[in-house]
Amino acid sequence: MIEAAGLVKTYGRGRALDGLTFTAGKGVTGLLGPNGAGKTTLIRMLATVLAPDEGELRLLGRDPAGDRLEIRRRLGYLPQEPGYQRGFTVFEFVDYVAILKEMVERRARHDEVRRVIEEVGLTSVSGKRIRTLSGGMRRRLGIAQTLLGDPELILLDEPTVGLDPEQRLRFRELISHIGQDRAVVLSTHQTEDVAALCNRVVVLKAGRCEFEGTPEEIRALAEGRVWFSAEKSGVLSWRTGDGLFRNIGPAPEGARLAEPTVEDGYLLLLGGTAAEAAA
Numbered sequence: 001m002i003e004a005a006g007l008v009k010t011y012g013r014g015r016a017l018d019g020l021t022f023t024a025g026k027g028v029t030g031l032l033g034p035n036g037a038g039k040t041t042l043i044r045m046l047a048t049v050l051a052p053d054e055g056e057l058r059l060l061g062r063d064p065a066g067d068r069l070e071i072r073r074r075l076g077y078l079p080q081e082p083g084y085q086r087g088f089t090v091f092e093f094v095d096y097v098a099i100l101k102e103m104v105e106r107r108a109r110h111d112e113v114r115r116v117i118e119e120v121g122l123t124s125v126s127g128k129r130i131r132t133l134s135g136g137m138r139r140r141l142g143i144a145q146t147l148l149g150d151p152e153l154i155l156l157d158e159p160t161v162g163l164d165p166e167q168r169l170r171f172r173e174l175i176s177h178i179g180q181d182r183a184v185v186l187s188t189h190q191t192e193d194v195a196a197l198c199n200r201v202v203v204l205k206a207g208r209c210e211f212e213g214t215p216e217e218i219r220a221l222a223e224g225r226v227w228f229s230a231e232k233s234g235v236l237s238w239r240t241g242d243g244l245f246r247n248i249g250p251a252p253e254g255a256r257l258a259e260p261t262v263e264d265g266y267l268l269l270l271g272g273t274a275a276e277a278a279a
């Protein structure tokens with residue numbers, strides 16, 4: 001569904017994307033990376049909002065330079081700042097997006113609007129104004145509009161920011177459901193979301209692909225490299241609630257091996273070399 005090779009995007013003197021190569025297919029692909037790594041730039045490029053300065057990009061088997069409209073018809077996009085019209089009701093907002101998506105026939109459009117509202121579980125608040133919704137409901141509304149027209153590719157830019165644990169759980173259910181027969185790409189800072197949801201993960205660092213694989217593969221990078229000890233060791237180390245230090249890197253004296261997480265593997269990828277050198 002997505003084939004990217006050597007993507008470059010330059011803003012002024014800085015390179016937001018610096019030769020990024022990766023692929024993504026059906027299922028849920030998580031884009032992880034520190035602030036400024038290029039996640040939003042990449043998602044906007046996949047949404048055909050931005051064009052690459054260099055590199056090859058194919059979306060849904062097509063070239064976005066020539067087939068932008070056709071690709072747009074087949075994708076759903078939730079930007080980082082969706083810019084809701086807060087005075088609109090849930091129905092009005094989704095209907096408005098449906099009109100922008102060229103759904104001209106009113107009755108069929110309204111059926112489709114009701115369908116996507118139902119799919120994200122917002123039917124009971126369909127007539128409520130957006131300003132009265134909780135943050136979690138607003139996120140689901142954001143997802144609803146991406147589902148209009150049953151697209152094959154769905155792009156979500158940091159969809160889980162600011163959700164409480166219960167909302168996050170419901171959100172995971174929803175995204176894993178919509179990822180069953182489509183390609184979903186979501187950017188996030190939450191390694192727990194990646195571990196719980198994604199069948200693939202792409203780690204961006206300074207505009208390049210640092211890692212591409214499964215969450216299990218990223219977790220396995222930290223196998224045998226996470227330790228509990230009485231003393232702090234290295235940079236990737238913190239004191240846990242029970243007073244022991246949890247260290248990522250080489251074993252400190254008298255240390256006990258700990259079970260690694262996706263986050264440990266991710267931290268090693270991003271800062272492991274520097275941390276180990278300092279340890």
Ligand SMILES: Nc1ncnc2c1ncn2[C@@H]1O[C@H](COP(=O)(O)OP(=O)(O)OP(=O)(O)O)[C@@H](O)[C@H]1O
Pocket residue numbers: 011012014015016033034035036037038039040041042
């Ligand atoms: N419109 C712009 N003009 C100038 N620089 C930009 C623009 N958009 C992004 N950048 C720069 O490009 C780099 C990548 O930004 P981008 O927003 O893609 O990163 P990100 O991984 O999404 O970050 P975050 O996690 O903070 O959202 C950053 O250095 C950013 O400052």
